[in-house]
Amino acid sequence: MFTKGRGMIILFLFLAGVINYLDRSALSIAAPFIQDDLSLTATQMGIIFSSFSVGYAIFNFLGGMASDKYGAKLTLFVAMIVWSIFSGALVLAVGFVSMIVIRILFGMGEGPLSSTINKMVNNWFPSNQRASVVGLTNSGTPLGGAIAGPIVGFIAISYGWRVSFIAIMVIGLIWAVCWWKFAKEKPEESTEQENVGKEYVAAASEGKLKFTFYLKQKTVLFTALAFFSYNYILFFFLTWFPSYLVNARGLSVENMSIITVIPWIFGFIGLALGGFVSDFFFKKFAQKGVLFSRKLVLVTCLFLSAVCIGFAGLVSTTLSAVTLVALSVFFLYLTGAIYWAIINDVVDPDNVGSVGGFMHFLANTAGIIGPTLTGYIVDTSGTYTVAFLLAGGLAIVASLAVIRFVRPIVKPA
Numbered sequence: 001m002f003t004k005g006r007g008m009i010i011l012f013l014f015l016a017g018v019i020n021y022l023d024r025s026a027l028s029i030a031a032p033f034i035q036d037d038l039s040l041t042a043t044q045m046g047i048i049f050s051s052f053s054v055g056y057a058i059f060n061f062l063g064g065m066a067s068d069k070y071g072a073k074l075t076l077f078v079a080m081i082v083w084s085i086f087s088g089a090l091v092l093a094v095g096f097v098s099m100i101v102i103r104i105l106f107g108m109g110e111g112p113l114s115s116t117i118n119k120m121v122n123n124w125f126p127s128n129q130r131a132s133v134v135g136l137t138n139s140g141t142p143l144g145g146a147i148a149g150p151i152v153g154f155i156a157i158s159y160g161w162r163v164s165f166i167a168i169m170v171i172g173l174i175w176a177v178c179w180w181k182f183a184k185e186k187p188e189e190s191t192e193q194e195n196v197g198k199e200y201v202a203a204a205s206e207g208k209l210k211f212t213f214y215l216k217q218k219t220v221l222f223t224a225l226a227f228f229s230y231n232y233i234l235f236f237f238l239t240w241f242p243s244y245l246v247n248a249r250g251l252s253v254e255n256m257s258i259i260t261v262i263p264w265i266f267g268f269i270g271l272a273l274g275g276f277v278s279d280f281f282f283k284k285f286a287q288k289g290v291l292f293s294r295k296l297v298l299v300t301c302l303f304l305s306a307v308c309i310g311f312a313g314l315v316s317t318t319l320s321a322v323t324l325v326a327l328s329v330f331f332l333y334l335t336g337a338i339y340w341a342i343i344n345d346v347v348d349p350d351n352v353g354s355v356g357g358f359m360h361f362l363a364n365t366a367g368i369i370g371p372t373l374t375g376y377i378v379d380t381s382g383t384y385t386v387a388f389l390l391a392g393g394l395a396i397v398a399s400l401a402v403i404r405f406v407r408p409i410v411k412p413a
Contacts, residue, residue: 005184005187006124006125006187008182008183009120009124009183009184010133010136010137012175012178012179012182012183013117013120013121013137013140014136014137014139014140015140015175016076016080016113016117016140016175016179017113017117017137017138017139017140017141017143017144018140018141018143018144018147019080019084019144019168019171019172019175020083020110020113020140020141020144021140021141021142021143021144021145021148022144022145022147022148022151022168022171023083023084023087023106023110023144023168023172024052024110024144024145024238025144025145025148025149025152025238026087026148026152026164026165026168027048027049027052027090027103027239028049028238028239028240028241028242028243029148029149029152029153029156029242029257029260030152030156030161030164030165031045031239031242031243032242032243032246033156033161034099034161037161038093038094038095038096038099040096041379042243042375042378042379043372043375043376043379044096044375045243045375046239046240046371046372046373046374046375046376046378047096047100047371047372047375048096048099048100048103049235049239049240049371049372049375050367050368050369050370050371050372051099051100051103051104051107052103052104052106052107052110052367053107053235053364053365053366053367053368053371054104054107054368055103055104055105055106055107055108055109055111056107056108056110056111056364056367057107057111057360057361057364057365057367057368058108058111058361059079059107059108059109059110059111059112060111060112060114060115060357060358060360060361060363060364061354061357061358061360061361062111062112062357063075063079063111063112063113063115063116063357064112064115064116064119064353064354064355064356064357064358064360065353065354065357066112066353067112067115067116067119067353067357068119068211068350068351068352068353068354071185072116072117072119072120072123072185072353073120073179073180073183073184073185075112075116076112076113076116076117076120076179077176077179077180079109079110079111079112079113079116080109080172080173080175080176080179081109081172081173081176082105082108082109083106083108083109083110083172084109084168084169084170084171084172084173084176085109085169085173086102086105086106086108086109087106087165087168087169087172088165088166088168088169088170089102089105089106090102090103090106090162090165091162091163091165091166112357114138114340114356114360115353115356115357115360116353117134117137117138118134118340118343118344118352118353118356119352119353119356121133121134121137121340121344122344122349122352123185123186123187124186124187127290127344127345128279128282128283129279130275130279130340130341130344131274131275131276131278131279131282131294131337131338131340131341131344132275132276132278132279132337133275134275134337134340134341134344135271135272135273135274135275135276135278135336135337136272136275136276138271138336138337139268139271139272139333141271142264142265142267142268142270142271142329142333143264143268145238145260145264145267146260146261146264146265146267146268147261149242149256149257149258149259149260149261149264150257150258150261151164151167152164152257153254153256153257153258154257155167157254209348209351209411209412210351211351211354211355211358213411213412214346214347214351214355214358214409215355215358217346217409218405218406218407219291219342219346219405219406219407219408219409220343220346220355220358220359220409221362221405222398222401222402222404222405222406223339223342223343223359223402223406224358224359224362224363225362225398225401225402226298226302226335226339226398226399226401226402227339227359227360227362227363228362228363228365228366228394228398229302229306229366229394229395229397229398229399230302230332230335230336230339230363230366230395230398231363231364231366231367231370232366232369232370232391232394232395233305233306233309233328233332233391233392233394233395234329234332235366235367235370235371236309236370236371236374236387236388236391237263237309237325237328237329239370239371239374240371240374240375240378240384240387241260241263241325242256242257242260244384245259245260245318245322248383248384249318249321251318259322262322262326263322263325263326263328263329263330264329265326266326266327266329266330266333267329267330267332267333268333269330269333270329270330270331270332270333270334270336271333271334271336271337273334274297274301274333274334274335274336274337274338275337275341277297277334278293278294278297278337278338278341279293281293281296281297282294289408290345291342291345291346291406291407291408294338294341294342294345294406295402295403295406297334297335297338298335298338298339298342298399298402299399299400299402299403301331301332301334301335302331302332302335302395302398302399302402303395303396303399304327304331305327305328305329305330305331305332305335305395306328306391306392306393306394306395306396306399307392307396308324308325308327308328308331308392309324309325309328309388309391309392309395310388310389310391310392310393311324311392312324312325312328312388313384313385313386313387313388313389313392314385314388314389339359339363340356342406343355343356343359346408346409347409370391373387373390374387377390
C-alpha cells in the first residue's frame with residue numbers, strides 16, 4: 001500500500017483533508033464572534049452555513065467530471081488554490097450578503113476534493129485496497145475539524161476572528177505548491193493499474209459506458225441517499241454543534257473550542273478504521289460479493305449513528321450529550337469510505353470521477369437544506385431537540401433503504 005510512491009500520495013491527500021476541514025470548520029468555531037460582530041440572527045447564520053453547500057454541491061459534480069477529463073492532479077491543485085483564497089477572503093465580509101457570496105465561492109473551491117481523492121485512489125491502488133486507502137486519506141478531514149477548535153478559538157480570542165482565516169489560507173497555498181511539484185497523476189505502471197480489480201466489477205462489459213447510464217441506477221441513487229443522511233448529520237454537527245454548546249449548554253467559547261475536539265477525534269479514528277473494516281469483510285466474505293461487505297458496514301454503522309444523534313437531543317446533561325454526539329460521529333465516519341468504495345466497485349474507471357461527483361452532489365444538498373432548517377427550528381422552537389431527532393430519523397430511513405435497493409449493477413452487453 002505504501003510502496004512505489006503510493007505513501008506520498010496518501011500523505012498528500014491526507015493533508016488535503018486536514019486543510020479542507022480546518023478551513024471549513026473555522027466558520028462554526030468563529031460563529032459566536034461573527035454573529036455578534038455582524039449582528040446576525042440564528043436563521044441568518046443557518047443560511048450562511050448552508051450557502052457554502054450551494055457552491056460545494058454543484059462543484060462536487062463538476063469537479064468529478066473535471067478529474068475524469070483533465071486529471072485529478074490538476075483539478076485538485078486548482079481547487080486548493082481557489083478555496084484557500086476564498087477562505088481568506090472572509091475577512092472582507094461586512095454583512096449578511098457578503099458572507100453568503102464568499103461562502104458560495106469558497107464552497108465551489110472545496111467541491112472537487114472528495115471526487116479527486118477518489119479518482120487518485122482509483123488511479124493508484126487495486127480494488128482490494130481502495131476502501132482502506134479512501135478511509136485513511138479522508139481521515140484527515142475530522143483531524144482538521146479537531147484542530148480547528150483550539151487553533152481558531154485561540155486566534156479569535158487573542159487577535160480577532162478575521163486573523164484565523166488569513167492563517168489557514170496561507171497553509172492551503174503552501175500545500176498547493178508542494179502538490180504540483182511532487183505528485184503524479186498515475187504510477188509508472190499505469191497500464192497495469194488501469195486493469196487491476198476489474199474482476200470485482202459486476203457483469204463488466206467490454207465497451208465503454210456513458211456516465212449517464214449510472215445516473216439511473218438504483219445502486220447509485222440509494223447510495224447517494226445514504227450519503228445524504230450521512231451529510232445531514234455531519235453538517236448538523238459541523239455547523240451547529242459549537243453554537244449548541246454555547247447557547248443551549250451555557251459553555252464559554254474557550255471551553256466549547258476544546259470540547260468540540262472530542263467528537264472529531266472519535267471521527268478521525270472511525271474514518272481511518274472504516275475502510276480497513278470494509279476491506280477486511282470484503283476479503284472474509286468474498287464469496288458473497290463485494291457489495292455484501294460494503295452494505296454490512298454501511299447499514300450497521302449508519303443506523304447506530306442515527307440512534308446516538310437522536311438520543312443526544314433528549315439527554316439532560318452536557319457530558320451525556322457530548323458523549324452521544326462523539327459516538328454518533330464515530331459510527332458515522334466508520335461509513336465514510338464505503339460510499340466511495342461502492343462507486344469504485346460498480347463503476348468502470350473512466351467514469352469513477354463523474355459518477356462519484358454526481359453521488360456527492362446529491363449527498364451534499366443536505367448541506368444546503370440542513371443548516372438552514374436547523375436555524376429555523378431553533379428560532380421557532382427555541383430548542384435543538386427536534387433538530388437532533390430529525391437528523392437521526394433520516395439516517396434510519398436511509399440505512400434501511402440500502403438493504404433493499406443497493407445491488408450489483410448489471411451492465412448492457
